[in-house]
Amino acid sequence: MSREMEGRVCLVTGASQGIGESIALRLAEEGCNLVLGSRRQEACERTAQAARELGVDALAVELDVSSMSSVQEAVESANAHFEEIDFLVNNAGIARDNLLVRLSPEAWAETMQTNLMGVYHCTKAVLRSMLRQRHGRVVSISSVVGLLGNPGQTAYAASKAGIHGFTKSLAREVASRNITVNAVAPGYISTEMTAGLPDEARERLLEQIPLERLGTGADVAGVVRFLLSEEAAYITGQVISVDGGMNM
Numbered sequence: 656m657s658r659e660m661e662g663r664v665c666l667v668t669g670a671s672q673g674i675g676e677s678i679a680l681r682l683a684e685e686g687c688n689l690v691l692g693s694r695r696q697e698a699c700e701r702t703a704q705a706a707r708e709l710g711v712d713a714l715a716v717e718l719d720v721s722s723m724s725s726v727q728e729a730v731e732s733a734n735a736h737f738e739e740i741d742f743l744v745n746n747a748g749i750a751r752d753n754l755l756v757r758l759s760p761e762a763w764a765e766t767m768q769t770n771l772m773g774v775y776h777c778t779k780a781v782l783r784s785m786l787r788q789r790h791g792r793v794v795s796i797s798s799v800v801g802l803l804g805n806p807g808q809t810a811y812a813a814s815k816a817g818i819h820g821f822t823k824s825l826a827r828e829v830a831s832r833n834i835t836v837n838a839v840a841p842g843y844i845s846t847e848m849t850a851g852l853p854d855e856a857r858e859r860l861l862e863q864i865p866l867e868r869l870g871t872g873a874d875v876a877g878v879v880r881f882l883l884s885e886e887a888a889y890i891t892g893q894v895i896s897v898d899g900g901m902n903m
């Protein structure tokens with residue numbers, strides 16, 4: 656197997672489980688060293704250990720993406736361990752769903768603070784060194800819901816659509832420094848986030864998916880790996896759907 660990312664370092668947020676864990680392990684298979692962050696460091700340690708077993712160096716850090724100071728501390732620990740961060744995958748995210756008439760200001764604010772401010776905090780914390788290196792990749796995980804909308808998900812959809820505007824604007828800002836910025840918009844992926852769906856809702860959902868199945872973490876991780884690779888050097892400012900054909 657080629658290990659084309661040997662010696663590179665990627666920060667993956669929300670890497671303790673689900674899509675973030677799949678991305679981390681896919682990158683480890685390519686030889687990429689990892690900084691794995693989530694709110695509880697020990698939650699990421701399991702993913703870090705699995706990555707080490709694939710022959711890479713992996714550091715688990717405590718990281719709350721909703722807090723700039725927490726992100727800065729995590730990036731300082733990462734820089735003390737590895738020389739520099741080459742890639743950032745903004746994966747951490749939450750859903751606090753409710754119809755708008757019932758959606759509290761707290762639920763709205765928490766969703767924005769994690770999903771959108773989190774992307775701002777983490778990207779800002781690593782961008783300066785990418786600019787200095789004249790090399791870097793940023794991939795943010797948004798959602799099909801940010802493209803199509805979904806009843807009960809105004810806050811989530813707004814936060815994810817915000818990532819699309821952020822991605823395109825930043826891609827234009829940093830392209831001249833050889834930094835690419837893209838988003839991956841998954842459809843419905845089997846993780847804890849979707850595990851609670853009642854059977855009836857799951858059936859209705861499957862009717863909207865041309866490929867007639869939920870996606871897997873590996874479906875998303877493969878596209879993220881590609882966007883971080885040299886093969887994707889000429890792709891920037893894009894939102895790539897990985898959704899079984901929901902958005903076409």
Ligand SMILES: NC(=O)c1ccc[n+]([C@@H]2O[C@H](COP(=O)([O-])OP(=O)(O)OC[C@H]3O[C@@H](n4cnc5c(N)ncnc54)[C@H](O)[C@@H]3O)[C@@H](O)[C@H]2O)c1
Nearest residue numbers: 669671673674693719720746747748798841843844846848
């Ligand atoms: N599962 C899906 O169907 C689906 C679909 C589209 C997009 N997404 C997006 O993919 C990403 C991962 O989703 P998932 O299904 O793996 O979710 P998940 O709930 O299984 O995992 C989310 C991860 O983010 C971390 N996290 C949450 N808040 C955080 C914070 N403030 N600081 C640091 N870490 C935090 C959690 O600890 C966990 O590691 C999210 O951004 C989600 O919105 C998921």
